[in-house]
Amino acid sequence: MAEPNARPEVWLGIDLGTQSVRVLAVDAAGATHGSGAGRLRSHRNGPRHEQDPEHWWSAVRTACRQALDGVPGASVRGVAVCATSGTILLADRTGRPLTPGLMYDDSRAVEEAPRAAEAGADLWERLGHRPQPSWALPKLLWLLGHHPRLPAGARLLHQADYIGARLTGGPVATDSSHALKTGYDLEHEAWPTALLEDLRIPAGLLPKAVRPGTALGAVCAEAAESTGIPEGTPLVAGMTDGCAAQISAGALEPGAWNSVLGTTLVLKGVTARRLRDPLGVVYSHRAPDGNWLPGGASSTGAGVLSRAFPGRNLATLDARAQRYEPSSLVTYPLASRGERFPFLAPEAEGFTLGARHRAPEADYHASLLQGVAFVERLCFDYLGLLGAPLDGPVTLTGGGARSRYWCQLRADVLARPLGLPDNAEAALGMAVLARAGTSTPLSTTARDMVRLRAVVEPRPERTRRLLESHLELVDALEERGWLPTAVARHARRRAHL
Incomplete structure (x- = not known):
C-alpha cells in the first residue's frame, strides 16, 4: 500500500446517484482529502421517473467545490464519473438537452422493450441478456417515437456523457459500461449496426464508445471556473455506479467477488471469459483490462427486515438472534414477489417452513438473516455451476x-473469510479508475487505494449446522418448481464437500 503524503496528488471520483451527487478527492494511498455532495430532485409519475439534466450539473458543481475546498489545485491529477445504469436523454449538437433525463428505473417503454427484444433476438442470445422496459434501448425508442423531428446533429447521451461534455466543453465518447443497456455489443466492442437499422435509430445518434479508463479529454476553462477542478485535468471514461462500487470493494481480479446487501442482494465478480447463462439471470459488464464483470440481482435482501419489523432496533434483534443457530424455522425471505437470481421465477413468493406462530420473534428474525445468507450461498452455487471461478477473495458491502x-x-454459511472494505462508495471507485486511467493498471491501483477494515473468519462448527437448514431451503425451492434440478444438485454437492 502506498504511503500517505503531506501534500499528495489526488484523483476525483464523481458519483451521480438518485438523490444526490457525491464527490471524493482521494490520494494514491486511498486517503480521502475532501468530499462533497449536491442534492438532486426527481419527478415521478407512475412508471415515469425523470430528472432535469441541468440539475445534475448544478449538483456536480456544488459537490466538486466542497470536495476541493482546501485541496491544492495543482495536486488534482484526474477525474472520472459514474452514473445510474440506463439513464439517458436526447441533446442537440451543442449538448443542450432536448428531453428530460429518463432515469434508470423509468419503465414507460413497455411496448418498445418487446420490439427491441425481438429485433435483436440473436444478439441477446449471444450476449446472455434481454432488454427490459427500464433499459436505455427501449427508452430511446420511446423518445424517438415522441420526438420524431429531431434537429440535425441530435444525439443520445447517457447521464455520465452529459456531465463529461459539460466538464470538457464538447462532446465526449461514452464508456462501454454505460452503453451496455443501450444495446452495445461488449463482446465485439461495437454498436450492433444491423439492429439499430432495423429499429430505425438514426445513424449518428449514438456516441462513439470506448473502454472504461480511456482518456476522454480535459477539463475546460469554463468548467474549471464552475467546479474548482483545475483546467486541463484529464477526464477518464467511467463506469456505471454498480461497477464503480465493485472497484471500491477491490473485486477486480478473476475469482474475486463483491456481495452487496442492501434492500436486495447483488453479487458482482470477475471472470476471464464471459459466462453463458441459459437462464439469463446473469449478465456481464466488461472491465478496462478486458476481463468480464458478471453479476446478478436477487429479490431477497435486507428489505425483508424493515418489512417484518418496522421501526424496530435491528441491532437488538440481531443480538437475540444469535441464540438460534440454526433457527427452528427455514425462511425464503423475498423483499418482493418474483425471483431474478439465482433462478428466474416471476411467480415466486416468500415462505417459512416450521411453526412460525409458535416461534419467538428472535427466532423468526434469525430465520430471515439465515435465509438471506442461504440465498447468497445459492447464488454462488449457481455461478460455480456456470463455470465462474470462486477461489478469490469475497468482500461485503451495502447496508447489511x-x-x-x-x-x-454469512461467513459461516459461505464457509469462507469475508473482507469488509473501509470505504465502498462508488465515488471512491471512480477515483481509483481516474488514477488507473492516467497511470497504472486498475487492479494494481486498487490494491493501493482500497483498504479493508476487517476480515470475518468462518466458524466451521456453525457452518455444519447451518448448512442443514440451507439444504432444507434448497429442497423446498426445487419442490415448488422454481429452482432448476441441476442447480439444486450442484448446491447439495457443494454443501457436502
Whole structure:
C-alpha cells in the first residue's frame, strides 16, 4: 500500500446517484482529502421517473467545490464519473438537452422493450441478456417515437456523457459500461449496426464508445471556473455506479467477488471469459483490462427486515438472534414477489417452513438473516455451476454489512473469510479508475487505494449446522418448481464437500 503524503496528488471520483451527487478527492494511498455532495430532485409519475439534466450539473458543481475546498489545485491529477445504469436523454449538437433525463428505473417503454427484444433476438442470445422496459434501448425508442423531428446533429447521451461534455466543453465518447443497456455489443466492442437499422435509430445518434479508463479529454476553462477542478485535468471514461462500487470493494481480479446487501442482494465478480447463462439471470459488464464483470440481482435482501419489523432496533434483534443457530424455522425471505437470481421465477413468493406462530420473534428474525445468507450461498452455487471461478477473495458491502453479526453469519454459511472494505462508495471507485486511467493498471491501483477494515473468519462448527437448514431451503425451492434440478444438485454437492 502506498504511503500517505503531506501534500499528495489526488484523483476525483464523481458519483451521480438518485438523490444526490457525491464527490471524493482521494490520494494514491486511498486517503480521502475532501468530499462533497449536491442534492438532486426527481419527478415521478407512475412508471415515469425523470430528472432535469441541468440539475445534475448544478449538483456536480456544488459537490466538486466542497470536495476541493482546501485541496491544492495543482495536486488534482484526474477525474472520472459514474452514473445510474440506463439513464439517458436526447441533446442537440451543442449538448443542450432536448428531453428530460429518463432515469434508470423509468419503465414507460413497455411496448418498445418487446420490439427491441425481438429485433435483436440473436444478439441477446449471444450476449446472455434481454432488454427490459427500464433499459436505455427501449427508452430511446420511446423518445424517438415522441420526438420524431429531431434537429440535425441530435444525439443520445447517457447521464455520465452529459456531465463529461459539460466538464470538457464538447462532446465526449461514452464508456462501454454505460452503453451496455443501450444495446452495445461488449463482446465485439461495437454498436450492433444491423439492429439499430432495423429499429430505425438514426445513424449518428449514438456516441462513439470506448473502454472504461480511456482518456476522454480535459477539463475546460469554463468548467474549471464552475467546479474548482483545475483546467486541463484529464477526464477518464467511467463506469456505471454498480461497477464503480465493485472497484471500491477491490473485486477486480478473476475469482474475486463483491456481495452487496442492501434492500436486495447483488453479487458482482470477475471472470476471464464471459459466462453463458441459459437462464439469463446473469449478465456481464466488461472491465478496462478486458476481463468480464458478471453479476446478478436477487429479490431477497435486507428489505425483508424493515418489512417484518418496522421501526424496530435491528441491532437488538440481531443480538437475540444469535441464540438460534440454526433457527427452528427455514425462511425464503423475498423483499418482493418474483425471483431474478439465482433462478428466474416471476411467480415466486416468500415462505417459512416450521411453526412460525409458535416461534419467538428472535427466532423468526434469525430465520430471515439465515435465509438471506442461504440465498447468497445459492447464488454462488449457481455461478460455480456456470463455470465462474470462486477461489478469490469475497468482500461485503451495502447496508447489511453494517451488522457485524450478519457478516459473521454469512461467513459461516459461505464457509469462507469475508473482507469488509473501509470505504465502498462508488465515488471512491471512480477515483481509483481516474488514477488507473492516467497511470497504472486498475487492479494494481486498487490494491493501493482500497483498504479493508476487517476480515470475518468462518466458524466451521456453525457452518455444519447451518448448512442443514440451507439444504432444507434448497429442497423446498426445487419442490415448488422454481429452482432448476441441476442447480439444486450442484448446491447439495457443494454443501457436502
